[in-house]
Amino acid sequence: MKYYLKEEFLHDVNAKNAGNKARNDVESIVKEEGYHPLVLSVVNWYQMSTLAAQRHKAKAFGQALDQLKQGDELLIQFPMLHHSFFSTHLVKKVQKRGIKVYLLIHDLEVLRHANMTSLPLKHRIRMYLQEASFLKTADGIIAHNPIMKSVLVDKGIVADKIVSLGIFDYLIPDFQEKSGQTKDQPMIVAGNLAQEKAGYLYTLPEAPVYNLYGVGFDESRALENETYFGSFLPDELPVALEGGFGLVWDGDSAETCSGVFGEYLRYNNSHKASLYLASGFPLVVWKQSALSHFVLEKECGVAVESLHDLSRVIEELTLDDYQTLLENTKRVGKEIREGYYLRTALKQLSL
Numbered sequence: 001m002k003y004y005l006k007e008e009f010l011h012d013v014n015a016k017n018a019g020n021k022a023r024n025d026v027e028s029i030v031k032e033e034g035y036h037p038l039v040l041s042v043v044n045w046y047q048m049s050t051l052a053a054q055r056h057k058a059k060a061f062g063q064a065l066d067q068l069k070q071g072d073e074l075l076i077q078f079p080m081l082h083h084s085f086f087s088t089h090l091v092k093k094v095q096k097r098g099i100k101v102y103l104l105i106h107d108l109e110v111l112r113h114a115n116m117t118s119l120p121l122k123h124r125i126r127m128y129l130q131e132a133s134f135l136k137t138a139d140g141i142i143a144h145n146p147i148m149k150s151v152l153v154d155k156g157i158v159a160d161k162i163v164s165l166g167i168f169d170y171l172i173p174d175f176q177e178k179s180g181q182t183k184d185q186p187m188i189v190a191g192n193l194a195q196e197k198a199g200y201l202y203t204l205p206e207a208p209v210y211n212l213y214g215v216g217f218d219e220s221r222a223l224e225n226e227t228y229f230g231s232f233l234p235d236e237l238p239v240a241l242e243g244g245f246g247l248v249w250d251g252d253s254a255e256t257c258s259g260v261f262g263e264y265l266r267y268n269n270s271h272k273a274s275l276y277l278a279s280g281f282p283l284v285v286w287k288q289s290a291l292s293h294f295v296l297e298k299e300c301g302v303a304v305e306s307l308h309d310l311s312r313v314i315e316e317l318t319l320d321d322y323q324t325l326l327e328n329t330k331r332v333g334k335e336i337r338e339g340y341y342l343r344t345a346l347k348q349l350s351l
Contacts, residue, residue, distance in 0.1 A: 246276025
């Protein structure tokens with residue numbers, strides 16, 4: 001039997017939290033692929049001491065794993081929401097019973113902090129126990145892209161165990177196709193608009209114009225070429241978005257993607273890229289981002305070194321160029337909405 005780990009709180013007040021969109025979509029897709037839920041349920045461990053929380057989560061994980069039988073396969077979305085220092089040990093134990101454990105990576109802290117050698121020792125030890133050792137234990141891993149895969153190989157994980165996803169899927173119930181888009185419409189920026197994640201929004205050049213959607217935006221600092229539309233639930237957002245391109249950019253600077261979040265784009269697939277493509281918008285990405293390879297190969301957007309170059313790049317696009325980007329975006333967007341990329345990766349994992 002094939003299972004996926006379904007993590008939940010016994011009294012989950014955040015069940016409809018927007019941050020769960022990526023994980024919820026994975027659950028929907030793997031269920032269609034014949035995977036069954038293996039429920040890991042915990043009480044509110046945030047109210048416990050560190051040691052008590054670790055023990056509670058480990059016990060709950062162990063009880064879930066005890067339900068598996070020889071020959072079963074388990075897919076875990078990584079990092080686990082309820083990870084403990086004992087998770088790696090528990091996985092090794094279950095593997096000895098002839099059960100295979102696969103990981104689908106959402107986030108990698110070791111890459112997010114790739115250039116931060118000043119992290120406290122306690123933090124580095126926790127990252128090793130909860131991340132590096134767990135990854136090495138897995139029977140197979142779905143990484144975001146070939147760049148993330150190569151970094152994992154450099155860290156000692158066998159290349160044959162790693163499959164590249166390509167891009168995250170993004171399910172849109174009752175999808176409505178956009179029409180009348182032009183290259184001269186505003187850039188779309190959706191997601192976390194807080195200073196620490198998207199400080200560049202306050203230093204943009206005068207052109208082009210931007211439509212902003214999300215939380216954390218300081219409207220008192222809005223520029224003349226920015227229009228803020230507020231925040232929306234994940235399933236409402238695709239309908240609300242209006243513009244010519246979706247922008248994937250992070251950090252404090254419009255000159256380049258910088259800082260912890262900006263540098264992380266060198267390795268990861270931003271989930272907002274999937275939102276834009278699934279909604280029918282070509283992408284604008286940082287030329288040094290991992291996603292730029294996908295975007296340029298699929299011809300579903302443009303890559304720039306700096307947002308100061310963006311107005312010129314858009315201006316130089318012909319109407320036919322933009323139409324080609326739109327057509328390719330529709331093709332890729334349809335694949336994303338249908339869960340094509342995860343379904344393909346899952347098949348490659350089991351080869």
